[in-house]
Amino acid sequence: MKSTNPFNPNLDLTFERVIEVPRELVWRAWTEPALLKQWFTPAPWQTIECDIELRAGGVFRTVFLSPEGERFPNAGCYLEIIENEKLVWTNAMQPGFRPTFSSNETHADFPFTAIISLASQGSGTKYTATVLHADAAGCKKHAAMGFHDGWGKALDQLVALAQRL
Amino acid sequence: MKSTNPFNPNLDLTFERVIEVPRELVWRAWTEPALLKQWFTPAPWQTIECDIELRAGGVFRTVFLSPEGERFPNAGCYLEIIENEKLVWTNAMQPGFRPTFSSNETHADFPFTAIISLASQGSGTKYTATVLHADAAGCKKHAAMGFHDGWGKALDQLVALAQRL
Numbered sequence: 001m002k003s004t005n006p007f008n009p010n011l012d013l014t015f016e017r018v019i020e021v022p023r024e025l026v027w028r029a030w031t032e033p034a035l036l037k038q039w040f041t042p043a044p045w046q047t048i049e050c051d052i053e054l055r056a057g058g059v060f061r062t063v064f065l066s067p068e069g070e071r072f073p074n075a076g077c078y079l080e081i082i083e084n085e086k087l088v089w090t091n092a093m094q095p096g097f098r099p100t101f102s103s104n105e106t107h108a109d110f111p112f113t114a115i116i117s118l119a120s121q122g123s124g125t126k127y128t129a130t131v132l133h134a135d136a137a138g139c140k141k142h143a144a145m146g147f148h149d150g151w152g153k154a155l156d157q158l159v160a161l162a163q164r165l
Numbered sequence: 166m167k168s169t170n171p172f173n174p175n176l177d178l179t180f181e182r183v184i185e186v187p188r189e190l191v192w193r194a195w196t197e198p199a200l201l202k203q204w205f206t207p208a209p210w211q212t213i214e215c216d217i218e219l220r221a222g223g224v225f226r227t228v229f230l231s232p233e234g235e236r237f238p239n240a241g242c243y244l245e246i247i248e249n250e251k252l253v254w255t256n257a258m259q260p261g262f263r264p265t266f267s268s269n270e271t272h273a274d275f276p277f278t279a280i281i282s283l284a285s286q287g288s289g290t291k292y293t294a295t296v297l298h299a300d301a302a303g304c305k306k307h308a309a310m311g312f313h314d315g316w317g318k319a320l321d322q323l324v325a326l327a328q329r330l
Binding site: 011095097098132 | 171176221222244245253255257258259260261262263264265266276277278280297298299300303
């Protein structure tokens with residue numbers, strides 16, 4: 001059974017766009033490390049490492065490289081996986097569902113859960129990314145980091161990648 | 166696919182016992198609110214409220230009543246559900262997988278994930294409860310609260326309940 005979406009406009013951010021990419025390709029771009037590394041971070045940032053264990057509790061780990069050459073590791077785990085349809089992951093838990101140490105010093109210094117939803121629309125996909133936060137402060141921080149612009153540019157890169165595949 | 170068990174003796178607590186209760190009954194005791202309220206807290210503590218939405222991301226909420234009449238609410242969500250075999254839940258996320266506000270003032274002031282594993286053994290069940298913590302401090306705090314004694318007494322109550330059913 002699919003989990004419900006608890007979107008709350010005071011706590012959460014959402015991004016939606018229809019793209020001319022079949023959802024099976026969007027799914028591959030999100031779940032194959034070799035593909036994800038090509039689009040996940042808006043250039044000139046890069047994603048230089050990616051581990052994916054595609055099951056509930058499995059690792060989702062990336063390392064971002066800033067234009068200045070600084071590494072930013074991110075680690076979390078998957079929570080729900082419905083192929084070609086829904087992918088839920090969080091940085092609030094580590095692999096095996098271990099809660100994340102609250103003062104851990106990773107790039108993501110606020111906990112969130114990301115819900116990627118894919119629905120077929122014509123020959124393309126309605127792509128919805130919803131990010132849940134624990135509190136309004138985390139939400140504001142994420143928005144101020146450029147959530148909408150960042151996810152939009154990354155999605156542009158995903159579309160460009162899909163056209164090359 | 167089942168998640169792996171990331172047990173780490175420096176961070177985690179585990180409790181194992183073979184009980185003369187079929188695992189289908191243990192499962193019911195863990196997943197039916199009317200039953201759970203009868204065994205979950207060692208007497209004279211009581212569990213006076215219980216909400217269960219048995220799906221990944223679904224609510225698991227209880228309210229404990231101390232012998233002095235003080236209410237202690239607990240809220241979290243389920244992470245993995247394999248009927249009669251494995252139940253995983255956490256207080257580190259709220260329903261819909263929303264991360265728990267880190268300074269929230271509930272009874273559980275450290276995040277944990279509980280993994281209940283049931284395996285048939287003769288006419289009974291090998292019952293294993295593993296609790297994962299974010300750090301050693303959380304683990305020590307949970308141990309000092311009487312983890313082994315508490316889970317043992319609660320399980321005695323579960324066995325007594327099963328004999329009445």
